[in-house]
Amino acid sequence: MKRKNKYIKGLAGALSTLTVLPLWTDSIDARATLPWFPVVGLVLGVGVWAVGLGVEYITGGGFSWFVALSVVLSGVVLTGGLHMDGLADTFDGLLGGSTKESRLSIMKDSAVGTFGVVAVVTVLATKLISVAYLAGAGLLWSVVPPYVVSRTSMVLLASTLKYARPEGGTGRAFVDGVRPLDGGVALLVSVILLYPLGGITAMGLLIAGMVVTVCVGWIALVRIGGVTGDVLGATSELVEVVTMVVSVVILSERQTL
Numbered sequence: 001m002k003r004k005n006k007y008i009k010g011l012a013g014a015l016s017t018l019t020v021l022p023l024w025t026d027s028i029d030a031r032a033t034l035p036w037f038p039v040v041g042l043v044l045g046v047g048v049w050a051v052g053l054g055v056e057y058i059t060g061g062g063f064s065w066f067v068a069l070s071v072v073l074s075g076v077v078l079t080g081g082l083h084m085d086g087l088a089d090t091f092d093g094l095l096g097g098s099t100k101e102s103r104l105s106i107m108k109d110s111a112v113g114t115f116g117v118v119a120v121v122t123v124l125a126t127k128l129i130s131v132a133y134l135a136g137a138g139l140l141w142s143v144v145p146p147y148v149v150s151r152t153s154m155v156l157l158a159s160t161l162k163y164a165r166p167e168g169g170t171g172r173a174f175v176d177g178v179r180p181l182d183g184g185v186a187l188l189v190s191v192i193l194l195y196p197l198g199g200i201t202a203m204g205l206l207i208a209g210m211v212v213t214v215c216v217g218w219i220a221l222v223r224i225g226g227v228t229g230d231v232l233g234a235t236s237e238l239v240e241v242v243t244m245v246v247s248v249v250i251l252s253e254r255q256t257l
Contacts, residue, residue, distance in 0.1 A: 011036045017174075018151065019044065020080045030173035034155045034182045038190040041151030045144030048074045052131070052140050068132035071143055072124060086233020087123060088116030093230070094223045103223055104165060107230050119234075123241045130244040134251070142247045145194055145202070149209040150240035152190040154232045156210070157217050159183030164226035171229025201250055208246040209239045 013029065014036035015021050051074040052067045059066055076084060093107030095115045106113070112120075134142050154174075159182045163175040194202040216235045220227050 011039065014040045015043070018082075019078055031178055031182060034158070034174070034178065035185045035189060037151040037155050038148050038186055038193055041147040041149070041190075042144065042193050044075065044078055044151075045147030047078055048147070049141060049144050052135065052143065056135065056140065064132045064136035065128075067135040067140065068128050068130075071131045071135075071140075072127045075127075075147075083233035083237045084120055084123075086230040087237045088112045088120050089230040090220075090228075090234035091115040091119040094219060100164075100224050104228070107224075107228065108169075123237055126241050127244060130241070130248050133248050134244075137252070139247075139251050142251055143244065145197060145205050146240045146243035146247065148190055148193050149205050149243050150236045152186050153209050153213040153239040154236050155186035156183040156213055157227055157232060157235055159186075161217055161221060162226040164220070164224045164228050164231075169228060171227070171232060174229070174232065175227060201247075204246055204250050205243045208243050212239045212242050 009029065010032035014033035017033060018037065018040045048071045052071040055063075055067045055070040089107045089109075089112075092109075092113040092115045093103045096113065097103035097106050131140075131143055134140055155178075158175045159178045159180050161175070163169070163172045165172070190206070191202070194205065197205075213235055216231065216238060217227070220231045224231075
């Protein structure tokens with residue numbers, strides 16, 4: 001029973017951390033939440049897919065751009081814009097400042113700079129274009145897998161790099177004490193969830209996601225010596241948008257065969 005409660009608390013904690021759902025308000029065992037990140041990604045993906053289907057039904061299926069807008073905006077709303085904020089702060093910090101300390105200071109500043117604005121606009125625009133294509137091609141379901149892969153990437157990064165801020169921060173609990181095994185468990189869960197897609201599509205999305213994760217992790221390691229909560233959020237957004245583009249490429253090629 002105790003072990004069962006631990007799993008339930010882990011899922012509730014993961015949902016509370018990654019979404020706007022206040023399911024767990026007590027102190028969260030960060031490590032217990034990590035295996036659930038891909039599952040929460042699935043929940044978010046199904047949620048935005050459902051919103052898109054609803055708009056598609058209301059509009060008669062002829063307004064793919066409206067559908068795409070509803071999917072992208074609902075994704076931001078369901079996550080409380082948390083990862084978008086991390087994306088902006090990360091780009092401002094990693095691309096600005098001359099020292100590790102100055103970069104971390106920029107990332108902590110609530111003001112958004114030019115790099116952050118460009119990153120957010122580019123990611124949102126690319127998502128909008130990708131989802132509009134998928135909706136128009138009758139492939140709206142394919143918005144779900146990128147949410148799974150992107151949340152998995154956060155665990156992989158947290159389990160392989162150290163926390164960058166010596167004084168600590170909100171993301172420290174999700175990095176300190178986390179082992180590569182935790183990343184492996186999350187990856188296994190992700191593979192199981194993506195299995196129904198079929199080998200080529202699932203592997204393509206996972207490989208693309210891992211490439212982006214490694215690149216972001218390497219840049220963060222060089223520029224600030226590790227990761228922060230902002231970097232984890234930025235990684236999620238970048239993996240999500242890249243895997244959406246990869247979905248468009250893979251599924252469009254399938255349709256032309």
